[in-house]
Amino acid sequence: MNALVVASAGGALVWVVWVVAAFSCLASGVAVVSFSNPFYSALALIGNLASLAVMYLLLSAEFVAAAQVLVYAGAVVVMFLFVIAYVGPRRETPWSGGPGWQTVGAVVAAGALLVEIVVAVGLQAGGSLGHDGTVGPAFGTPAWIGRVFLVDHLLAFEITSVVLLVAAVGGVILGSHTKRLEPVLVAEQREPDAEAVR
């Protein structure tokens, strides 16, 4: 009887944490999309990533939660913030600037995509998503995921490192100075800017 009370109290606590995390996840997602200043969008993305890390902890994926906070909030978003600060405040292109049907079409397309995902997942897996078992205490720990990564999925691990290397080389090439091309492109591109000012 006592154990049952403790278990139901624990379940209620997990529900409370889940609801808070889900609400902050959706709210910060909407904030990322709707802030007109990209700096605030990047800050809202940090909140989104933190609430997702809470979700991962609830799903007993401790290592992925730690990697989420370290890699995303620690590296990716900081890089975003540096670039946004480097580019400076540019408010000329906040929202979809085309005709009104473009905005309406975007909303309709995103809603259709959402409905399609829900219907597809519900039809394919609706029956098998109901019952959940328990997992062992080792599930999701760094030792376990290290074994899975380096024994079962070693090839994927190595390919991931090659992908990262290629992306780093590409980023360096994109960021390096190409002074030869610069005057031509600047001269070609001045006209649209002048049009926008007019």
Place this chain on the structure above:
Amino acid sequence: MLGPGVAWYVALAAFLFGIGALGVLIRRNTLVVLLSLELMLNSGNLALIALSRHFHNGAGQVFALAVMAVAASEVCVGLGLVVAINRRKLALDVDRLSELRG
């Protein structure tokens, strides 16, 4: 499993993916489009980890980590493009960056 079942997590991931897709479609600032792409990748990660927990299979978590690496690569190349565009004094506007259209 204590708390909500896996269907709740998958539904949340679907909504997050919809929000990210809306941001990619409706915003014109290149940086915000990249941030919305991060939202979509993260919703995919949430679904992967929820289903990994559901099926007691570690491959989902490994794939989520691979998705994180791909997201880091995408940010590396995307922000390199943004810096290059900014250095040439072009507008950071996905509607006006149309030279590659041919």
